[in-house]
Amino acid sequence: MTPPARLSAAIEVLADIAARRRPAADALKDWGLAHRFAGSGDRAAIASLVYDTLRRRASAAWIMSDESPRGLVIGMLRLQYGRAASTIAELFSGERFAPAPLSETEMRRLTEGTLADAPLHVAGDVPEWVLPSLEATFGAATLDELRALARRAPLDIRVNTLKRGRAEALEGLAHLGPAPTPHAPHGLRIPIGEDGRGPALHVEPEFIDGWYEIQDEGSQLASLLSGARPGETVVDLCAGGGGKTLSLAAMMDNAGRLIASDDDPRRLAPIHERLRRAGATAEIRTPRAGKARADVLADLDGTADRVLVDAPCTGSGTWRRNPDAKWRMRPNALGTRVGDQAGVLDRAARLVRPGGRITYITCSLLPEENDAAVAGLLERRPGDFAIVAAEAVLADRAPDLAPVIRLTTHGLQMSPALTGTDGFYVATLQRGG
Structure with missing residues (x-):
């Protein structure tokens, strides 16, 4: 496929996403099945165009004064790729499979459109409703961080x-x-x-x-900051597919007791093969489906040296990788996740022994899921837990990281602009003796 034909395909996929309000990955898969002549290189290029357009959806619509898939792609080519208006016009030639030629209005907007007067949520390409939470995290650096969040991830x-x-x-x-x-x-x-x-x-x-x-560097660092050591009893409470479980096994050198579980048994499916391939040792506790299922971790209550809680969250820190997710997220989703986080923290609190530690991790940039979640546990269990200062955690496991993270009230925040990673939050709590 030619570059103009790929642009036409991207516009088609974006129209499908908008019309059916579906994840980009699903729309791209269906497009590929319906256009089997497109090779893997074509499909990859089209996917990049689609995701880059979603990264700049708000700012592209602003400069083009047009929220249509076509207008968004045109604006993205200028903002994300830095293409000149004349270059974009050559791609939109109307010949064969190329998109229709640019109109006079489109050429004028390409030439004159600017983000100088755009609201912060537009210039930063995030939903307006989530901006106050992001500003609470980043303060004066909000725009720099949002622009980094709109770039491709390494x-x-x-x-x-x-x-x-x-x-x-x-x-x-x-x-x-x-x-x-x-x-x-x-x-x-x-x-x-x-x-x-x-x-x-x-x-x-x-x-x-x-x-x-x-594994993203931020995820690697979050695992490292758990401080897991050989010989300990460590529970990975929200193990999912096992990425952090594998990190913990390596940190422990397969010495000690590592237990991995997840509330959703389907998420655990890949972990067995991944452990085998890595030569890692862990006990997998898979809950049975159904409301009346037994607690598969009950025998471990009060015995764990460390509990890692990679909590379910909005994933706002991963918007570089999943740009369509930020536009599909709704305020009620945040409320649901906050409830989930309280539940897993309460479960972790029962697992950890006196003197043991909980490492609470999210891939979120929103304080409601981070410091507020930790504060909630402290309020529900007064006197039972104390915050381990983030400075002490860094000094122990990653002293060189201190200059490139933000300290928060209860933990630390990694971010795309400052740390160069996805937006991971880490807090450490120690149970009183």
Whole structure:
């Protein structure tokens, strides 16, 4: 497919997303099934156009005075890719499969449109209702952070130290052009192309042999800050597919007792194969479906040295990777997640032993899911828990990270502009003896 034909396809997919209010991934999959002539490179390029347009949906609509899929793509080409009006006009030629030629109004908006007077939520490309929460987190740096949140995310992997060291992995993966991640001690960053497409890491022989897992640097750091050590009893309470479970197993060097569970048994399905591939050891506690199911962790109450709570959240810190999610999120979703977070924190509080610690993690930038959730546990369990100062946690596990995170009332916040990672929050609580 030619570049103009890919633009036409992207406009078609965006129209489907808008009309049916469906996730971008679903619309892209259906488009590919209906257009089997499109090769993998074409599909990847179209996906990049769609996601980049969603990243800049509000600002593109502003400069074009047009919220249609066509207007959004035109605005994105200027804002995200820096294309000149004349270059965009060549792509919108109307020939063969190219989009129709630009109108006089579209050319004028491309030339004259500006974000100088745009409201902050437009210039930052986020829903207006969530802006106050983001400003509470970022303050004067809000626009810089939102612009970073609208850029593409890097492609990071975590070297599995149960099988290889980072230096050995750097050499063995040289054909991928990796570089050490700026902050995570076992991370590597893999270059991606101009279209946002990276190599198919899951088919590399080294991946199949368990050398590495695909994991954002921020997620790697969040696991590291849990402080898990060999010989401890550690519970990964919201394990999901097992990304952080694998990190914990490596940190513990497979020595001790690592238990992984999740309230949704379907989320745990991939963990068994991932553990096998990584050579990692963990007990998997899978709850049965149904309202009357037994608590599969009841025998562990009061015994865990550490409980990791990678809490269900809005995922606002991952909007670089999932730009359509920010436009589909509604205020009631935040309220639902806040309730979920209170539930898992209360469960963690029962699991941890006196003197043990809870590490509470979200991939959220919203204080309602972060400091407020921790404050809620402290209020519900007065005198039972104390906050471990984030400075002490950093000094113990990642002293070089201190200059590139924000300290909050109860924890710390990583962010795209300051840390260069997804937006992870980490707080540590210690149970009184």
